[in-house]
Amino acid sequence: MNATHSSELNAMLRLPRTLYAPEHLAFGDAMRRFLAAEITPHMQKWEEEGMVPKSAWRRFGDVGALGAGIPEEYGGAGEDFLTLAIAVEEHARAGMAAPAFELHTGIVAPYLVRHGNEAQKRAWLPRMASGEVVASIGMTEPNSGSDLAAVRTRAVRDGDHYVVNGSKIFITNGIVGDLVVLVVKTAPELKAKGVSLLLVDTSLPGYRKARNVKKVGNKAQDTAELFFDDVRVPAHCLLGEENGGWKVLMSELVQERLLVAVRAAATCEAALEMTVRWVKERQAFGGRVFDFQNTRFRLADVATQTQALRVFTDRCIDLHARGELDMHSAAMSKLYSTEVQDSVLDTCMQLHGGTGYMWDYPIGRMWADARVHRIYAGTNEIMREIIGRAL
Ligand SMILES: Cc1cc2nc3c(=O)[nH]c(=O)nc-3n(C[C@H](O)[C@H](O)[C@H](O)COP(=O)(O)OP(=O)(O)OC[C@H]3O[C@@H](n4cnc5c(N)ncnc54)[C@H](O)[C@@H]3O)c2cc1C
Structure with a gap:
C-alpha cells in the first residue's frame, strides 16, 4: 500500500510505503481537506500581512491539529509521532509554510510534555492544544x-x-x-x-x-x-x-531536525508530481516539453532522488516513533533531505520556465520557502560537523 501518495505519484515512486496505519491515513485525509477548505484560500492575504491571524490558529485547534502529541489529560489528542508526521506531510504537499504549526505542536509542545512539571503542563498545554496560546x-x-x-x-x-x-x-x-x-x-x-x-x-x-x-x-x-x-x-x-537547559535543547533538536526532513521529502514528491503534469501539458517546438530527452532525464534524476529520500526519511520517522533515532542520524536526515530538496526544486522550477518563477505559481513559492531549511534547525554545516565528529 502506498496510500499517502496519489495514483500519479504511485506510478513514479513504486516502492510501497508501510509507515502509516489506517488511522494515520484518515488523519492525513482530514488534514488535507481542512487545509484546502479553510487555510489555502487565505494564504495570499496572510503573506501580504506577514502573519497568520489568531483566529486561524484557533481553527487548527478546533480540528485537533494542534494537539497531536499532547496527552489527553492536557487537552490534546494523545496521538503518536506518526500523526504529527503525516500532518506535516500534508502541509508540505499543499505548499503551505504557514502557520508554523509544526514549530508550535512538533517542537515547542514536546519541551513541556517531556520536561515540564505538572503545574507548567496544566498552565500551557490545554491552551496550546486549543490554539488560544501560540508558542x-x-x-x-x-x-x-x-x-x-x-x-x-x-x-x-x-x-x-x-x-x-x-x-x-x-x-x-x-x-x-x-x-x-x-x-x-x-x-x-x-x-x-x-x-x-x-x-x-x-x-x-x-x-x-x-x-x-x-x-x-x-x-x-x-x-x-x-x-x-x-x-x-x-x-x-x-x-x-x-x-540544565543544554541537555534538554540537544535532546529536543532530534525531533526538530527530523521534522525538517519530513517536510522536505513530501515537498520533493509534490514538486515532482506537479512538474511531470506541467511538462506533459506545456508545448514547445511542436511537441510536449516532456518529449525532450533532457526533460525526461532530468525528471528521472528527480524521481530517483525523491524515492531514495522517501525510503531514508520513512526509516528515520519509524525509528523516532519508537524513540530510537539518535542525534547523528537526525543530522543526516536533515542534511540529506534539504540538499536533495534544493536540487529537486531547482530542476522543477527550471522545467516550468518563466511560469515557475512567478509567486502565484506553487513551484516558485516552494523553492523560496524551502531555502531556509538548509539554514535553520542548525545549518547544514553544523549537521556536517555533528556527522563528521562521529566518523
Ligand atoms: C526563517 C527563519 C526562522 C527561524 N526561526 C527560529 C526560531 O524560531 N527560533 C530560533 O531560535 N532561531 C530561529 N532561526 C534562526 C536560525 O536557527 C539561525 O539563523 C541558524 O541557526 C544560523 O545561525 P546564524 O543565522 O546566526 O548564522 P551563523 O551562525 O552566523 O552562520 C553563518 C555561516 O557560518 C557557518 N558556520 C557557523 N559555524 C560554523 C562551523 N562551526 N563550521 C562551519 N561553518 C559554520 C554557518 O553554517 C553559516 O553558513 C530562524 C532563522 C530563519 C532564517
Missing part, C-alpha cells in the same frame, strides 16, 4: 546562532523571580506568540553548562516584540526580533533544572 522558541541572538552556547540573554535570580535582559532574533511565531521557551544564561562563566530554559509569557512588562522581519520566503510566518528589559519571570517558570 515559540527563542534560541538565536544577533551575535549567536550556530554557536548557541554563546547566547548572552541573561537571567539573574532575584527572590522568587528571574530578571531577564537581552534580545533574540529570527524567532518564528515571535509576533503572534503568547509563550516563548527562552534560552537564557543563568551562569555565563559555565558556557553551555550555564544555560537554562524559561517559559516566558510574552505579555510580561519589559518584553518587547520589536519587529516582524521581512524574508525571502515563508512570508505568512511571522519572524520576530525581540528585546527583554528587566522582564521579571516568576521562578516557577524555570523549565527543567537551573543550568
Whole structure:
C-alpha cells in the first residue's frame, strides 16, 4: 500500500510505503481537506500581512491539529509521532509554510510534555492544544546562532523571580506568540553548562516584540526580533533544572531536525508530481516539453532522488516513533533531505520556465520557502560537523 501518495505519484515512486496505519491515513485525509477548505484560500492575504491571524490558529485547534502529541489529560489528542508526521506531510504537499504549526505542536509542545512539571503542563498545554496560546522558541541572538552556547540573554535570580535582559532574533511565531521557551544564561562563566530554559509569557512588562522581519520566503510566518528589559519571570517558570537547559535543547533538536526532513521529502514528491503534469501539458517546438530527452532525464534524476529520500526519511520517522533515532542520524536526515530538496526544486522550477518563477505559481513559492531549511534547525554545516565528529 502506498496510500499517502496519489495514483500519479504511485506510478513514479513504486516502492510501497508501510509507515502509516489506517488511522494515520484518515488523519492525513482530514488534514488535507481542512487545509484546502479553510487555510489555502487565505494564504495570499496572510503573506501580504506577514502573519497568520489568531483566529486561524484557533481553527487548527478546533480540528485537533494542534494537539497531536499532547496527552489527553492536557487537552490534546494523545496521538503518536506518526500523526504529527503525516500532518506535516500534508502541509508540505499543499505548499503551505504557514502557520508554523509544526514549530508550535512538533517542537515547542514536546519541551513541556517531556520536561515540564505538572503545574507548567496544566498552565500551557490545554491552551496550546486549543490554539488560544501560540508558542515559540527563542534560541538565536544577533551575535549567536550556530554557536548557541554563546547566547548572552541573561537571567539573574532575584527572590522568587528571574530578571531577564537581552534580545533574540529570527524567532518564528515571535509576533503572534503568547509563550516563548527562552534560552537564557543563568551562569555565563559555565558556557553551555550555564544555560537554562524559561517559559516566558510574552505579555510580561519589559518584553518587547520589536519587529516582524521581512524574508525571502515563508512570508505568512511571522519572524520576530525581540528585546527583554528587566522582564521579571516568576521562578516557577524555570523549565527543567537551573543550568540544565543544554541537555534538554540537544535532546529536543532530534525531533526538530527530523521534522525538517519530513517536510522536505513530501515537498520533493509534490514538486515532482506537479512538474511531470506541467511538462506533459506545456508545448514547445511542436511537441510536449516532456518529449525532450533532457526533460525526461532530468525528471528521472528527480524521481530517483525523491524515492531514495522517501525510503531514508520513512526509516528515520519509524525509528523516532519508537524513540530510537539518535542525534547523528537526525543530522543526516536533515542534511540529506534539504540538499536533495534544493536540487529537486531547482530542476522543477527550471522545467516550468518563466511560469515557475512567478509567486502565484506553487513551484516558485516552494523553492523560496524551502531555502531556509538548509539554514535553520542548525545549518547544514553544523549537521556536517555533528556527522563528521562521529566518523
Ligand atoms: C526563517 C527563519 C526562522 C527561524 N526561526 C527560529 C526560531 O524560531 N527560533 C530560533 O531560535 N532561531 C530561529 N532561526 C534562526 C536560525 O536557527 C539561525 O539563523 C541558524 O541557526 C544560523 O545561525 P546564524 O543565522 O546566526 O548564522 P551563523 O551562525 O552566523 O552562520 C553563518 C555561516 O557560518 C557557518 N558556520 C557557523 N559555524 C560554523 C562551523 N562551526 N563550521 C562551519 N561553518 C559554520 C554557518 O553554517 C553559516 O553558513 C530562524 C532563522 C530563519 C532564517
